[in-house]
Amino acid sequence: MTAFLHNFVNPEVLQVALPLILEGMRVTLLLTASILPTGILAGLALSVLRTRQSRFLNFFIVVFADVFRAVPPLVILILIFFALPYLGVQLSGFAAAWLGLSLVLAAFSEEIFWAALTSVPRGQWEASRATGLGATATLRRVIFPQAIRLAIPPLTNRAIAIGKGTALASVIAVPEILNHATNVQAQTANPSPLTLAALAYLALFLPLVVASRWVESRFRWKR
Amino acid sequence: MIERLVDSFLNPVVLEASVPYLVRGLLVTLEVCALVIPLGIAGGLSLALAYRTRSRLWRGLLIAFIDFFRAFPPLVLLVFVFYGLPFAGIEIGSLAAVTIAFSLNTSSFYGEIFRAGIESVDRGQWEAARATGLGGFRTTTAVILPQAVRNVLPDLIGNTLEVVKLTSLASVVALPELLRMARVSQGLTYNPTPLVVAAGIYLVLLWPFVRLLSLMERRLAVTA
Numbered sequence: 001m002t003a004f005l006h007n008f009v010n011p012e013v014l015q016v017a018l019p020l021i022l023e024g025m026r027v028t029l030l031l032t033a034s035i036l037p038t039g040i041l042a043g044l045a046l047s048v049l050r051t052r053q054s055r056f057l058n059f060f061i062v063v064f065a066d067v068f069r070a071v072p073p074l075v076i077l078i079l080i081f082f083a084l085p086y087l088g089v090q091l092s093g094f095a096a097a098w099l100g101l102s103l104v105l106a107a108f109s110e111e112i113f114w115a116a117l118t119s120v121p122r123g124q125w126e127a128s129r130a131t132g133l134g135a136t137a138t139l140r141r142v143i144f145p146q147a148i149r150l151a152i153p154p155l156t157n158r159a160i161a162i163g164k165g166t167a168l169a170s171v172i173a174v175p176e177i178l179n180h181a182t183n184v185q186a187q188t189a190n191p192s193p194l195t196l197a198a199l200a201y202l203a204l205f206l207p208l209v210v211a212s213r214w215v216e217s218r219f220r221w222k223r
Numbered sequence: 224m225i226e227r228l229v230d231s232f233l234n235p236v237v238l239e240a241s242v243p244y245l246v247r248g249l250l251v252t253l254e255v256c257a258l259v260i261p262l263g264i265a266g267g268l269s270l271a272l273a274y275r276t277r278s279r280l281w282r283g284l285l286i287a288f289i290d291f292f293r294a295f296p297p298l299v300l301l302v303f304v305f306y307g308l309p310f311a312g313i314e315i316g317s318l319a320a321v322t323i324a325f326s327l328n329t330s331s332f333y334g335e336i337f338r339a340g341i342e343s344v345d346r347g348q349w350e351a352a353r354a355t356g357l358g359g360f361r362t363t364t365a366v367i368l369p370q371a372v373r374n375v376l377p378d379l380i381g382n383t384l385e386v387v388k389l390t391s392l393a394s395v396v397a398l399p400e401l402l403r404m405a406r407v408s409q410g411l412t413y414n415p416t417p418l419v420v421a422a423g424i425y426l427v428l429l430w431p432f433v434r435l436l437s438l439m440e441r442r443l444a445v446t447a
Contacts, residue, residue, distance in 0.1 A: 083415035
């Protein structure tokens with residue numbers, strides 16, 4: 001038992017790791033906070049563009065959404081970080097992680113918003129257009145308020161998944177929680193920093209996972 | 224310009240040299256999927272069936288287990304299992320670490336999906352099946368589960384898709400799966416073609432499921 005404690009909650013190692021893990025938490029939060037608005041807004045914009053029913057545009061939107069939902073996010077981050085430089089585009093790890101995960105979130109949000117928008121009965125469109133509202137006003141004041149209800153639970157889950165996905169950025173040397181933890185672990189030959197990292201992630205994401213249960217029951221579609 | 228693009232991203236010479244690596248990597252990726260998907264489904268189903276207990280304590284513990292592993296980033300879990308367990312005297316290889324970490328992670332996601340599916344089946348179905356003389360086991364397997372699975376089929380497919388994508392994280396602990404082999408091949412040739420081709424392989428493998436999922440979600444949205 002003492003060997004176990006020595007390895008997994010070693011006070012000396014923890015003392016070294018704590019400030020770094022806290023710094024890592026700041027970077028994890030900053031990265032997540034930069035990805036969420038860009039990803040969700042881009043997805044929303046694409047889904048609204050898709051309601052214009054232009055075949056040409058829709059083709060590209062669907063291809064975009066399919067590609068970024070099918071290719072693993074880690075592959076996308078590595079392509080952006082290690083392959084783009086061959087085109088002369090050298091992004092920092094943070095910028096590459098922000099761009100890659102924003103694209104993934106945009107693809108998923110587009111599909112979520114689109115499914116929600118199409119679930120509003122056509123009659124709602126027709127009725128509100130018939131009352132003299134324009135296409136934009138119809139979308140904004142009639143369709144969207146009904147659709148958002150349906151979009152919020154899957155969007156919450158996807159946002160949590162993307163937040164957890166920022167751990168992937170450790171692979172491209174972004175100094176977030178996991179990156180700091182593995183560095184200290186390598187220097188001290190002791191896995192206590194990993195214990196601390198695990199606690200840091202639980203502190204950030206467990207409340208969100210529990211909250212997502214509440215969101216799911218709150219916005220459940222009554223059939 | 225086009226020439227430079229092709230030279231960097233779809234270089235035929237590099238492509239030819241990297242094919243054997245990528246094929247081996249793809250086989251390992253499929254092997255990991257063949258381990259983790261059945262284990263995850265079995266684990267998830269067990270969690271969901273156990274959740275039908277009347278004991279509030281057990282239900283609370285099961286939810287805590289599920290939420291714990293849903294909150295834990297799978298990469299962190301994998302690194303913890305792979306680099307941490309040896310310090311506890313448990314020496315394991317990368318395939319075992321990947322299987323353990325991802326099975327725990329995916330069990331909890333499958334568990335949550337199956338639980339929602341079982342809850343979506345009307346209680347009357349259970350009572351009616353029991354009243355016709357079916358036992359508890361037969362009622363579960365022949366009446367409840369088929370309806371539960373049908374109700375959450377898009378989520379099940381969606382989660383399975385996520386599991387396949389998840390296997391790419393195994394590259395971090397040097398398991399020679401598709402992404403790892405693409406990176407090795409990239410390192411040998413100083414050319415990112417293998418990475419582009421690996422991304423293409425994932426796309427070809429998973430695109431049909433992504434499409435299917437979109438179609439299913441649309442159909443559900445229309446009938447809702």
